[in-house]
Amino acid sequence: MIKNIVKYLEESYLQFNEKLISGRHVTLVNIKPLIVNLPEIFKVQELGKSFENQNIYKIKIGSGRIKILCWSQMHGNESTGTNAMFDLFNFFINPLELKDLRDFILKNCTLIFIPILNPDGATAYTRLNAQNIDLNRDVLDLKAPESVLLRSVIDSFKPNYCFNLHDQRTIFSVGKENKPATLSFLAPSINIERDITDGRKETMKVIASMYKSLKELIPGQIGRYTDEFYPTATGDNFQKEGFNTILIEAGHYKNDYNRDITRKYNFIALLIGIKQIAENEDVDYKQYFDIPNNSKHYFDILYEQVLIKTKVYSFGVTYKEVLQKDKIVCIPISKKIDLDSNYNANKIVSEKLNFNDNDDFSNYLLRNEQFSL
Ligand SMILES: [Zn+2]
Structure with missing residues (x-):
């Protein structure tokens, strides 16, 4: 009998980790061999085709x-959830000491996974699909074939x-120490008043349960997104229609640019969330509000004193990640900031450091701080 499941999952993680996929640039080419080789307990179907x-x-x-229902990479360059999803599949195949939990979940739940909803964006390493549509803002228009496919699963499956x-950017931080937001959650609103309906309470309960478990492992690195209502966002609309939608944003863990460590916690969060849904343990939804808000105080690099001509400035540097010849190149982009103790990096x-002008500093960054994954 495993007493502390999250600790057990963390310690045994390498046995669940799907080693055939990793990193930031994860495409259909990478996951297809895994999908066709899934054992018979999985029922695999071709749902449809992307724009390309x-x-x-x-x-x-x-x-x-x-x-x-669980889908990943509706934003093509956000692969951590896909990686975590295949770790979860390995848990279903071989749960090690957690066989009872696996069996309980599969007996009480029917799960549908759509890994890489936006395969064209995944190939090109872009947020948008091949028509330059943000699938997370296309739930009402349904202009993208990928949005139509997701809608068809919602309509036929009617998920609870x-x-x-x-994935979220490195810039997001949590709490007073401004640690990186390794995971962030959101129970989307269904109206501008942000009413806490019964459905939202159910969503909040699942998130509260994930937070309670995960904060043991990554204290101070779990945040909550603003629940401002976005009328065209997928989650907000599904929640409004009664399909309780949990948003998980995988973020940065210090110096983990491939997000291998974040992926581990994303996998554990997903499993704990599913466990909570299956067991329906009594959790107070109000604990959702104990999760600190995300803020934007984290940088890849922080330069405290940069002398340009005669004046001293502080700069925050954030990497822009671009696909160049099959590699993700992290290009440093700097911005002047008013330095205060809120920032971390x-x-x-x-x-x-001394520079002649802004370009001189930018060139210094390109020479010294740019790298590829
Ligand atoms: Zn996204």
């Missing part, structure tokens, strides 16, 4: 009454719960 005719798959497991898996440069 790439396959989108639907993978079903379990036979229970509670219906859970959805997990909408995304992976690397803090306190010594005073």
